[in-house]
Amino acid sequence: MSATTPDLIDHTLARMAAAWNAGDAAAYAALFTADATYVAFNGQMMRGRAAIEDGHRWLFEGPLRSSRMTHSAGPAAAERHVRFIRPDVALVHTAGGGVQLAGTAELTPDRESVVSLVLVEDDGSWWIAAFQNTRRQHAGPKP
DSSP states (O other): OOTTHHHHHHHHHHHHHHHHHTTOHHHHHTTEEEEEEEEOTTSOEEESHHHHHHHHHHHHHTTTTTOEEOOOOGGGOTTEEEEEEETTEEEEEEEEEEEEOTTOSSOOGGGEEEEEEEEEEETTEEEEEEEEEEEOOOOOOOO
16 A cells, blocks of 8 residues: 555545546446445445446436535545555545436435445555445434
């Protein structure tokens, strides 16, 4: 693991958000390994880069057209944790970000997510091998 590894992981996450915000399903899917698994917030599972691209093309052309992925990277990533399983395998958890729908002024609490990712390093680049998105639950009043 090099001194710049956290920056490279952050760069991968930033590229993911940029591809989403551009509505570019091919660029979004290109960040994943060929055999990646992707579990959406509703439990839908996509297996492989091609399925991830097809699923996101449908989203970007339909219900999530012009949506924005908020990115919890860089110095403001207070709710991001990276744990290296091995020097070339990282488990990443992010919380507080999510997908802001088109025409909304800000990310609403009901759209916030907790995301778990497994990233693997290959030849100096980090690729997403597994992605799990779960809607964030906010504590309510105690019974």
